[in-house]
Amino acid sequence: MGKPKILVVDDSRANVLILNEVLQDSYSVMAATSGLEALELVHDNESPDIILLDVVMPEMDGYETCRHLKADEKTAKIPVLFVTDKDEVEDEAKGLDLGAVDYIIKPISPPILLARVRNHLDLKRHQNKLEDLVIKRTMQLKEGYVDTILRLTLASEFKDEDTGKHVKRISFYTKTLAERMGFEPTYCEQIYFASLMHDIGKVAIPDAILLKEGPLDEQEWKIMKTHAEVGAKILGDSKSPYLQMAEEIARYHHERWDGGGYPYGIKGEAIPMTARIMNIADQYDALRSQRPYKPAFDHKKAVSIITQGDGRTLPEHFDPEVLSAFVRLTDTFADIFETHKDK
Structure with a gap:
C-alpha cells in the first residue's frame, strides 16, 4: 500500500517547497500553483486523499476552488484544509462553510500541520469503512427483501x-x-x-x-x-x-x-x-x-x-x-x- 497522496495548492512556489519538505517523508505530494491547475489535476489523475489549499491566489481563489471541488461528485468527499495567512474569524468561517474540514494559519508549525493532516486522514479512513459497512448491510437487506418477493411470487404461480x-x-x-x-x-x-x-x-x-x-x-x-x-x-x-x-x-x-x-x-x-x-x-x-x-x-x-x-x-x-x-x-x-x- 503506497503513501497517502496530498495535493498542495499555493501560487507561491516557496510555500509549495516548504509544505513539500514537511510532508514528503510520510506522504506522496502533488502540487498546483493555481485553482484551475488544481481542478485539472484532480480530474485528470487519481484523486488525492487530502488537499491543502491556499486562499489568496490569482484568477481563482481558494474559496472558489473549494466551491468547485465540493460541487463535483468525484471530488466532493476529499477533505480540504485551508492553509493561509488570512487570519480573520470571518475568513475561517467562510472556508468552513464552504465544506473545508480545517483552517490552518500561516506561518505553519510543521508538527501541528502533520498532526492535523494525520487526524483528517484517519477520520476519512474511518468514514470510508463505515460507508462500506452501510453499503454491505444495505445489499444484504435488499437481497433479503428480493428473496421474499420472489418466494411470494412463486407461491402465486402454484x-x-x-x-x-x-x-x-x-x-x-x-x-x-x-x-x-x-x-x-x-x-x-x-x-x-x-x-x-x-x-x-x-x-x-x-x-x-x-x-x-x-x-x-x-x-x-x-x-x-x-x-x-x-x-x-x-x-x-x-x-x-x-x-x-x-x-x-x-x-x-x-x-x-x-x-x-x-x-x-x-x-x-x-x-x-x-x-x-x-x-x-x-x-x-x-x-x-x-x-x-x-x-x-x-x-x-x-x-x-x-x-x-x-x-x-x-x-x-x-x-x-x-x-x-x-x-x-x-x-x-x-x-x-x-x-x-x-x-
Missing part, C-alpha cells in the same frame, strides 16, 4: 400457471414507465420488484373462480375483487420499502383515474402513482393475453383500446401523464411482450 410470464412482463413495463416519467433509479428498481406481487391476493381466490372457463357471475366477480385487499393484507406491516410499495400496488392497482375502479372507487391523484403506473401496465398485458373469457389481442389492437377505448376500457381510466408515457413507449411494450411471452 395457483395460476399463467402468472409467471405475466408478472415478469409487468415488472419490465412498470420500470420502463417509471424511467420514462423521470423517477429516480431507486424508485424504478423498487417498482420493478414490487409490481411482481400485484396479484398476490389471488392465492385466496377459489380455483373454481380463478380458473373458470367463461365469464364470472355477479357473486363470483364480487369474490374475485377481494384479491386487492387480501393482497394488501398479505404484504402489510412490513419494514421493507419493496414490500411497502408492493402493498400499495396490490391495494390500489384496480382503481381508475375517473373513479370507476375498485375496491374503493377513489379517483385522480388520490390513487398512488405506483398503482396508476401498474394499472396501465396490467391492462395492456391483459389485453395481449388469452383468458378463458377472451382471445389475445395483437399489439396494435391493445394500444387502440387503451388510447381510444372500446366501451369497456376507456382512456379516461388512466392518469393522463402515465397514458402519455405509455404512448411514447408502445414499441418498447411490444418488445417486452414478445421477449417474455407465454409459450
Whole structure:
C-alpha cells in the first residue's frame, strides 16, 4: 500500500517547497500553483486523499476552488484544509462553510500541520469503512427483501400457471414507465420488484373462480375483487420499502383515474402513482393475453383500446401523464411482450 497522496495548492512556489519538505517523508505530494491547475489535476489523475489549499491566489481563489471541488461528485468527499495567512474569524468561517474540514494559519508549525493532516486522514479512513459497512448491510437487506418477493411470487404461480410470464412482463413495463416519467433509479428498481406481487391476493381466490372457463357471475366477480385487499393484507406491516410499495400496488392497482375502479372507487391523484403506473401496465398485458373469457389481442389492437377505448376500457381510466408515457413507449411494450411471452 503506497503513501497517502496530498495535493498542495499555493501560487507561491516557496510555500509549495516548504509544505513539500514537511510532508514528503510520510506522504506522496502533488502540487498546483493555481485553482484551475488544481481542478485539472484532480480530474485528470487519481484523486488525492487530502488537499491543502491556499486562499489568496490569482484568477481563482481558494474559496472558489473549494466551491468547485465540493460541487463535483468525484471530488466532493476529499477533505480540504485551508492553509493561509488570512487570519480573520470571518475568513475561517467562510472556508468552513464552504465544506473545508480545517483552517490552518500561516506561518505553519510543521508538527501541528502533520498532526492535523494525520487526524483528517484517519477520520476519512474511518468514514470510508463505515460507508462500506452501510453499503454491505444495505445489499444484504435488499437481497433479503428480493428473496421474499420472489418466494411470494412463486407461491402465486402454484395457483395460476399463467402468472409467471405475466408478472415478469409487468415488472419490465412498470420500470420502463417509471424511467420514462423521470423517477429516480431507486424508485424504478423498487417498482420493478414490487409490481411482481400485484396479484398476490389471488392465492385466496377459489380455483373454481380463478380458473373458470367463461365469464364470472355477479357473486363470483364480487369474490374475485377481494384479491386487492387480501393482497394488501398479505404484504402489510412490513419494514421493507419493496414490500411497502408492493402493498400499495396490490391495494390500489384496480382503481381508475375517473373513479370507476375498485375496491374503493377513489379517483385522480388520490390513487398512488405506483398503482396508476401498474394499472396501465396490467391492462395492456391483459389485453395481449388469452383468458378463458377472451382471445389475445395483437399489439396494435391493445394500444387502440387503451388510447381510444372500446366501451369497456376507456382512456379516461388512466392518469393522463402515465397514458402519455405509455404512448411514447408502445414499441418498447411490444418488445417486452414478445421477449417474455407465454409459450
